[in-house]
Amino acid sequence: xxxxxxxxxxxxxxxxxxxxxxxxxxxxxxxxxxxxxxxxxxxxxxxxxxxxxxxxxxxxxxxxxxxxxxxxxxxxxxxxxxxxxxxxxxxxxxxxxxxxxxxxxxxxxxxxxxxxxxxxxxxxxxxxxxxxxxxxxxxxxxxxxxxxxxxxxxxxxxxxxxxxxxxxxxxxxxxxxxx
Ligand code: 5GP
Numbered sequence: 001x002x003x004x005x006x007x008x009x010x011x012x013x014x015x016x017x018x019x020x021x022x023x024x025x026x027x028x029x030x031x032x033x034x035x036x037x038x039x040x041x042x043x044x045x046x047x048x049x050x051x052x053x054x055x056x057x058x059x060x061x062x063x064x065x066x067x068x069x070x071x072x073x074x075x076x077x078x079x080x081x082x083x084x085x086x087x088x089x090x091x092x093x094x095x096x097x098x099x100x101x102x103x104x105x106x107x108x109x110x111x112x113x114x115x116x117x118x119x120x121x122x123x124x125x126x127x128x129x130x131x132x133x134x135x136x137x138x139x140x141x142x143x144x145x146x147x148x149x150x151x152x153x154x155x156x157x158x159x160x161x162x163x164x165x166x167x168x169x170x171x172x173x174x175x176x177x178x179x
């Protein structure tokens with residue numbers, strides 16, 4: 001199989017753009033059906049989800065809004081674990097029906113913390129739309145309400161996902177070629 005180089009590593013195709021489009025379309029159909037009359041607010045988590053969010057939102061046919069947040073990394077003083085803190089939430093989300101838009105769930109640690117943080121803003125409801133899910137790596141128990149594609153536990157790039165900042169522009173998703 002043909003490989004591509006991203007920075008200094010080789011990758012091979014895993015999910016092509018047409019399969020991505022079909023999966024996004026399926027998610028949008030479900031969301032359009034479930035959120036009719038509920039004026040949802042999509043909250044996309046930057047950076048990785050910007051491509052998926054742009055595709056998903058253009059397939060949403062009901063009235064909705066979208067906003068973007070970021071999770072900044074910092075090292076907690078009492079723990080060696082990398083804790084990520086929510087920044088950039090400018091919207092008033094109290095009483096809103098939120099749909100979190102995420103590109104990938106791996107261990108789930110990042111989103112788990114994010115979901116806890118969101119609770120204090122008292123949204124009416126929170127659901128998750130995740131494009132890719134590494135089921136074998138998942139360590140948490142939250143539910144992914146709208147899921148694009150379950151993938152093996154390989155490092156992937158493309159469709160917004162990066163390797164050291166590179167590869168986000170690729171329209172397909174590629175997995176690393178193990179050496
Ligand atoms: P978590 O393990 O907390 O679910 O995932 C943390 C973050 O690691 C994700 O939001 C994503 O930014 C990054 N990540 C996890 N797996 C991959 C991967 O295969 N490729 C890329 N590019 N990023 C990943």
